[in-house]
Amino acid sequence: MVSLKTTSHLSVLEAVRRHTQADNPSAFLALNRGNDVFTVPGTDGVIIYRRTGRFLVQFGGPFCTVDAYENLLERFVAHAREENLTLVAVQLQRPDATAYAEHGFTVNQIGASWAVRIPEFTLRGTRFMQLRNKISRAHRNGLVVAEVDAERWYEALGDIDQAWLSGKGEEARPLEFLVGEYGGPAQEHRRLFLGTIEGRPVSYISYSPVFGSRAGWMHDLSRRVPGGSPGLMEAINATAIETFRSEGTEWLHFGFTPFTGLAPENEIPGHSRAFQWLMHFLWEHGAALYPAQTQLSYKEKWAPDTVLPEYVAFHGGASLSSFAHIFRACNAF
Incomplete structure (x- = not known):
């Protein structure tokens, strides 16, 4: 051992x-x-x-x-x-x-x-109208989404984490073990998509690699500042899906x-x-x-x-x- x-x-x-x-x-x-x-x-x-x-x-x-x-x-x-x-x-x-x-x-x-097969996934159609509206609203409120090097943003990610945790109440604790993380020697294998408004980091999603017959990426650790624009997480994930699609990725897992x-x-x-x-x-x-x-409810938005x-x-x-x-x-x- x-x-x-x-x-x-x-x-x-x-x-x-x-x-x-x-x-x-x-x-x-x-x-x-x-x-x-x-x-x-x-x-x-x-x-x-x-x-x-x-x-x-x-x-x-x-x-x-x-x-x-x-x-x-x-x-x-x-x-x-x-x-x-x-x-x-x-x-x-x-x-x-x-x-x-x-x-x-x-x-x-x-x-x-839960998982989505990316090649067949689309946000078109009435089923995703509400989701598209939330994503559009986030972008209208100034959200910019980019894949970034997590190591350059650790301080900002920590600030988002603290704001997110504070919004959960005094007894809230950050989960571990069955939830992902960022940092450490394994960070080079993860991918981070960051949302900013007027240059200020407001939300992020970390994606972990998935191996096996449904290889792809897992929508893992995600945080946002409380009280911000609606649709932040949805807009980040939509951007990540299109990035993964362009790379030929087959599966997005939601954990x-x-x-x-x-x-x-x-x-x-x-x-x-x-x-x-x-x-x-x-x-x-x-x-x-x-x-x-x-x-x-969040996962079902993506059918x-x-x-x-x-x-x-x-x-x-x-x-x-x-x-x-x-x-x-x-x-x-």
């Missing part, structure tokens, strides 16, 4: 880039600073996780070769058992979910990720949103019915925990044509304490 702080981010990136059998669109988040990395000598692959108290919260499934998958997973389970720690894995894709269920985990759908895309047919045999009920309850009433409906169910796996039975520690690993409280 080694820490990402002492492991070359390039070795983790290589594992994420090459081992995409589960097609996790959020896989690049494995390179977030603060993550820990579990490895087994002689095994080609890594497991990404964070420890919170007596819990290990794993991100995605093992990023490894197919023939190393079972060994790496079993060794990680053994490591948790030896340390008397409770293991929970989040943002598993369907192949991961099936494998974890076969290894004795209780596996439930926790949400979904994972918990409690969304829930469907009975997505559940794995042996899942917890109580936890299934909880996910539906939080979709309806859990805005204080996470604003899933607001997040999905995503692909919905990918994502899963949580509990070593043993599903438990509220394990579920809570996922949010603790994300710095939600």
Whole structure:
């Protein structure tokens, strides 16, 4: 077991880039600073996780070769058992979910990720009239969108972050782990689109690379100053889509949103019915925990044509304490 702080981010990136059998669109988040990395000598692959108290919260499934998958997973389970720690894995894709269920985990759908195929995407038609109007309004209010070198704008990005967080209330905390970031050694692989009005930075969207059969970019970390012009984020994303289209990019992913895309047919045999009920309850009433409906509303503006169910796996039975520690690993409280 080694820490990402002492492991070359390039070795983790290589594992994420090459081992995409589960097609996790959020896989690049494995390179977030603060993550820990579990490895087994002689095994080609890594497991990404964070420890919170007596819990290990794993991100995605093992990023490894197919023939190393079972060994790496079993060794990680053994490591948790030896340390008397409770293991929970989040943002598993369907192949991961099936494998974890076969290894004795209780596996439930926790949400979904959403994606648009860029070559077929267009903002024409009545369906997108409101979206086009918001984008036009932002530009009429002076918004200028450009792709920029993030390293030259860190101070401005920090100012936007602070204004955005202040607008969320005194108890608001910046999320981590399952949310992207900027800066650090992995920044060279991301792309940043910045919105300015009269030269003042007012909003940005960071895009992370996506590997696998739906390769492209993921609409990741995004922030805007509160109280500004409507349509800032929509205008930035529309600009990014046209840039990606000109480069021949196939897919734009909108990332994972918990409690969304829930469907009975997505559940794995042996899942917890109580936890299934909880996910539906939080979709309806859990805005204080996470604003899933607001997040999905933004994603649905772009008419995503692909919905990918994502899963949580509990070593043993599903438990509220394990579920809570996922949010603790994300710095939600």
